[in-house]
Amino acid sequence: MFRKEEVVLRRKPLIFLLVIPFLFFILSHTIPFFYGIGLSFYDWRENFVGFTNYLSVFNDAMFWDSLKFTFIYAVVVAGAMTFFGLFFGIFINHLGRGQMLVKSVLLIPWAISLTAWGLLGQIALSRQFGVVNDVLVRLGILESRLAWLGDPTLAKISVMLSRISKDVWFSALLFLVARQTIPSELYDESKVCGAGPWQTLCYVTLPMLKPTMLFVTTILFIFALQEFDLVFALTRGGPGFATEVASINIFRHGVRYGNYEYGTAVAAVWSLIVSVFVIVVFAPLQRRIMEK
Amino acid sequence: MKRLKSGDVLRLLGIIVVVSLAFVPIYWMLNVSLLPETEVIRTSPHYYPPPGILTLEAYKEILTEYSVFTYILNSIIICFLATVVTLLLSFSIAYSIAKHDFKLKKYVYYGIIWLLALPWVVYVLPIFKIVSGLGLLDTHILMIMLYGFSGIPLFSWFALPFMHTFPNELIDAGRLDGCSEWGVVWRIVMPSLKNALIALFILRFVWAYNDLLYSLSFTFHRAKMIMPALLEFPGLYEMPYAKMAAGGLLAMLPILLIVVIFQKYVVSGLTGRTLK
Numbered sequence: 001m002f003r004k005e006e007v008v009l010r011r012k013p014l015i016f017l018l019v020i021p022f023l024f025f026i027l028s029h030t031i032p033f034f035y036g037i038g039l040s041f042y043d044w045r046e047n048f049v050g051f052t053n054y055l056s057v058f059n060d061a062m063f064w065d066s067l068k069f070t071f072i073y074a075v076v077v078a079g080a081m082t083f084f085g086l087f088f089g090i091f092i093n094h095l096g097r098g099q100m101l102v103k104s105v106l107l108i109p110w111a112i113s114l115t116a117w118g119l120l121g122q123i124a125l126s127r128q129f130g131v132v133n134d135v136l137v138r139l140g141i142l143e144s145r146l147a148w149l150g151d152p153t154l155a156k157i158s159v160m161l162s163r164i165s166k167d168v169w170f171s172a173l174l175f176l177v178a179r180q181t182i183p184s185e186l187y188d189e190s191k192v193c194g195a196g197p198w199q200t201l202c203y204v205t206l207p208m209l210k211p212t213m214l215f216v217t218t219i220l221f222i223f224a225l226q227e228f229d230l231v232f233a234l235t236r237g238g239p240g241f242a243t244e245v246a247s248i249n250i251f252r253h254g255v256r257y258g259n260y261e262y263g264t265a266v267a268a269v270w271s272l273i274v275s276v277f278v279i280v281v282f283a284p285l286q287r288r289i290m291e292k
Numbered sequence: 293m294k295r296l297k298s299g300d301v302l303r304l305l306g307i308i309v310v311v312s313l314a315f316v317p318i319y320w321m322l323n324v325s326l327l328p329e330t331e332v333i334r335t336s337p338h339y340y341p342p343p344g345i346l347t348l349e350a351y352k353e354i355l356t357e358y359s360v361f362t363y364i365l366n367s368i369i370i371c372f373l374a375t376v377v378t379l380l381l382s383f384s385i386a387y388s389i390a391k392h393d394f395k396l397k398k399y400v401y402y403g404i405i406w407l408l409a410l411p412w413v414v415y416v417l418p419i420f421k422i423v424s425g426l427g428l429l430d431t432h433i434l435m436i437m438l439y440g441f442s443g444i445p446l447f448s449w450f451a452l453p454f455m456h457t458f459p460n461e462l463i464d465a466g467r468l469d470g471c472s473e474w475g476v477v478w479r480i481v482m483p484s485l486k487n488a489l490i491a492l493f494i495l496r497f498v499w500a501y502n503d504l505l506y507s508l509s510f511t512f513h514r515a516k517m518i519m520p521a522l523l524e525f526p527g528l529y530e531m532p533y534a535k536m537a538a539g540g541l542l543a544m545l546p547i548l549l550i551v552v553i554f555q556k557y558v559v560s561g562l563t564g565r566t567l568k
Contacts, residue, residue, distance in 0.1 A: 017388040021381035036418030113502035116540030229504040247413040267414040
């Protein structure tokens with residue numbers, strides 16, 4: 001009898017606690033998502049056209065270019081933010097008493113929106129009037145001013161550097177907090193064993209920070225794959241389509257050109273690719289974290 | 293007096309380097325925003341606004357030409373209510389995943405992982421088509437729903453570590469006292485996890501406020517939010533840098549205020565570590 005009551009207790013609330021809250025997401029996002037996939041099989045006069053839109057997507061060189069750049073962007077941004085975040089996190093930890101001040105400053109770049117950051121980038125990276133060119137020329141690093149946002153290759157680099165320089169501080173903060181939860185006994189012990197600073201770093205600090213590294217890298221990679229705001233505010237995908245990431249590509253077809261059906265086909269292909277990434281990389285990683 | 297050791301000097305240098313690296317961008321925005329437009333467009337930029345030409349012209353112009361305060365207020369109202377919605381629903385989902393046993397649990401968890409990784413842009417086109425048919429485009433209620441519901445997968449996932457470490461004894465005590473399961477979440481779990489709640493609230497609020505994609509796609513006039521409004525400053529033929537910088541600064545003021553007040557909560561929201 002007691003068991004039966006327990007079962008009742010555990011079954012009924014699930015509807016209210018799990019299913020109904022989740023239903024809000026499904027109704028507002030998942031159903032439109034599948035509706036969008038349905039839409040991708042039609043043309044703008046609502047004629048069923050089968051896979052025609054998809055064939056055009058696969059033959060669209062610009063789509064593949066944007067995909068390539070999205071992945072390069074995500075790998076570089078997530079990689080650099082993890083690496084430099086780790087570096088600065090450990091570095092700040094060694095700053096002694098002053099780190100309280102540093103800690104309180106680190107969140108300021110995070111508070112700036114990517115939109116405002118993009119506008120600031122336009123100001124600072126301007127070829128003629130920008131401060132970046134001015135400083136680099138004065139220091140003798142550059143001989144002449146560069147068109148940071150005008151040249152396709154430079155623009156790609158600028159977008160990535162711009163993103164990294166804004167949020168590397170946030171990842172540094174995550175690593176700093178993680179570093180400070182490592183018990184100090186481990187460091188005493190490694191000192192007793194006669195380990196030098198490099199050995200302590202390689203055998204104590206880095207292994208202890210591994211879970212944080214995994215978490216930070218994957219979450220940054222996922223956010224970077226979704227990048228829209230910064231690129232839109234900084235370059236709008238230009239010059240030409242050089243810095244167009246997948247989100248901008250879909251937005252351009254669907255919203256700016258008003259080509260819904262084609263845009264939804266691109267969106268479907270893109271979400272399929274992201275899903276493969278989730279199944280192959282993200283989900284197994286999660287299982288490892290969950291089993292711990 | 294103790295002599296200054298070389299280690300201390302290096303440390304001080306390190307602090308100065310990091311602090312200035314993090315501060316330079318916002319300083320530059322302030323600097324540019326306080327200059328007249330004509331003084332921004334010069335080949336050797338002013339590194340600080342010379343007192344003689346320092347002006348609030350850019351602020352005055354954007355405040356008279358655009359309803360910046362209305363847009364900021366729209367953003368604040370929408371994001372505040374949306375965040376309340378997100379957190380109520382996400383805590384409920386995280387609670388049931390962490391503290392209940394059911395058959396499909398694993399699949400629900402992987403479903404959340406999948407949904408939080410799907411790029412937001414894939415929802416924009418179909419949602420646009422549906423809500424324009426319903427006449428909901430450019431309304432506050434639509435934006436509250438969109439920002440409220442879109443955060444569910446990510447914030448259920450963020451709330452999970454807090455729920456996993458929540459003591460079962462407290463929950464059982466609540467159940468014995470006759471609380472319903474929702475009562476347990478509302479009266480016991482949420483008040484005890486106050487710090488986590490604040491942390492996740494700030495994360496969600498800041499992300500929603502700073503988001504450009506949905507606000508650009510679904511608000512145009514009535515419910516217009518501040519982020520898409522910022523993009524209207526650069527014109528087709530002119531680059532009003534001072535106005536762009538002033539707008540960017542005004543837009544970030546509310547967020548800056550929140551972050552400065554609640555900064556110690558922000559990191560714990562992401563890492564799932566409760567505060568010491």
